[in-house]
Amino acid sequence: MQSALAIVIGIIFAAGVFLMLRRNIVKFVFGLALVGQAVNLAIFASSGMTRYHAPLIHPESLYLSYQSADPLPQAMILTAIVIGFGLLAFTIIILLRTFQLFDEVDTDELQMVDKS
């Protein structure tokens, strides 16, 4: 399972980087989104995928008495997804503004900051 997921992550990552290397900034943002998803999956895969129960402590005991799955990676991924979502939303707004102001999506034409 882990090796299959590793291949999937590799493919998504490669697709994302490929899109990011295009000159079209819309494709660039799509690439960025894909890389973000690949990274979330990578956290999931690398932190060990185990088939155990949820880590719930019985009301009468103080400690976890059985082997359980690790909840922390999921908490981290959830946080990362939320943050990534917010950042992506903002990126898309900037993308829209860029298009409105320049009427252009080619990075070769967006060189105003270098010339000023």
Next chain:
Amino acid sequence: MNLLVLPIIIPLLAAAVCLLFWKTPALQRWISFSGTFLSFISICILFWHVVNYGPVAIHIGGWQAPIGINLVADALAVIMLLVCSLVGVCVHLYSIFTRNETLEKFGHHPLLQTLLVGVYGSFLTGDIFNLYVSFEIMLISSFALLSAANGKLQIEGAFKYMALNLFGSFMFLAGIGILYGMAGTVNMADLAVKMSALDDPSMATATGMLFLVAFGLKAAAFPFFSWLPASYHTPPSAISAIFAGLLTKVGVYTVMRFFSLIFVQNIGFTHELIVVMGVLTMIAGIIGAVGQYDIRKILSFHIVSQIGYMLIGFGMWTEIAIAGAIFYLVHNIIAKTNLFLAAGVINRLQGSYHLDYVGGIYRQRPYFSILFLISALGLAGIPPLSGFFAKIFLIKAGLLDGRPIVVFLMVFVGLFTLISMIKIFEKAFWKPVKEGVEIQPLPGADNPSVINSMMIPIGILAVVVVLMGFGAPIVFELCKLAASQMLDPSAYIHAVLGGGF
């Protein structure tokens, strides 16, 4: 040690209160400034405590490390906090005095507070995932501040800034995932213990490279620096000043933190690589600055070149070299911020940042010229200002470490820094405006109270540059304390894992 929470809580509260008064920027101004100022006070107390009694930690909610979330302050963290909050106060004062009302309408004040939350959080946090969260808080605030002016230039700069920084964040996140898979913890002190007991250090070095790319991007190191000169000259001057002072330095701080605490398995490779990166960063920045005539663009390229010095100092991995790098970091935050603030005043007086369209400011405002000259010569490293000692310590460390070529390059690049600073001073201050060019002062340039009040923060920072030069031995002792804690992180680890407060 509840004091540790204050630098994060106070600006966060101030930001929240500012949002309540969204429609009245005049009120926001003072709420927000009191937030900046109170967090500065709390940081001063924290600084005093840590310097006297050693590193402190707090476990939020009483959950002991490495399970719970914790905040840690060692000497490096408090030095960075103190300098950054001082710069924060000065820039905030400046932004109030510039009275840029359109920006205030777009939430300049709450965003400035959240930016500070991110910066302080990055220095104080004790686990790498919260470091990521702090980074993102800092990043999203800086995106918003950068694009708030909403012109063509700002939006394009913001896009380029976002594109590379977001990619850096993803690399950072991937690194966290792999590191967690390897060590089963995200607590920095716990990672330090577990990574030193690793069976196969080569995997750790490979993960370290992910972090080096991520932090190199944030710190604008070679070859990842291109976003910086493309964006730092676009926003209003107060914003570009706080970016120039704080953001890249947080990247350098995290490089120092990670490669002193976690990735020390293969120093011969990783730290050598940091030195090589540093040398290339230094040279690339200085070459970029040569052909530029926009004041803020010249200064932006110099940020890049000076990041190189810090990386070199850290990579040499001796006590005096690391202390020199920290000294350089402190000096650079102050001098660079001040130059960006001064560039804002030049723009206000003559309506341009371009050296061809300004001139003769020395005749117009001699005292301001002297304040600018202090920071510019401080940056270039003229004795007895702070930059001279920063360079001397690094050069001495390089010679002791047996790296004559690196030392030669450092001196060479220093010379070019001086040439660039003289170029600005000559064209903007000494020479009269070129014939045929009509200067167009911005609103408020003829109002002496506006310009004079803008001098206050610039004056404070210039005084700090001078004091740091005369008090160099005292500051250097502090930096040495931080360096010794980095070389032997047992005090840091003990503060987090053993005992507790």
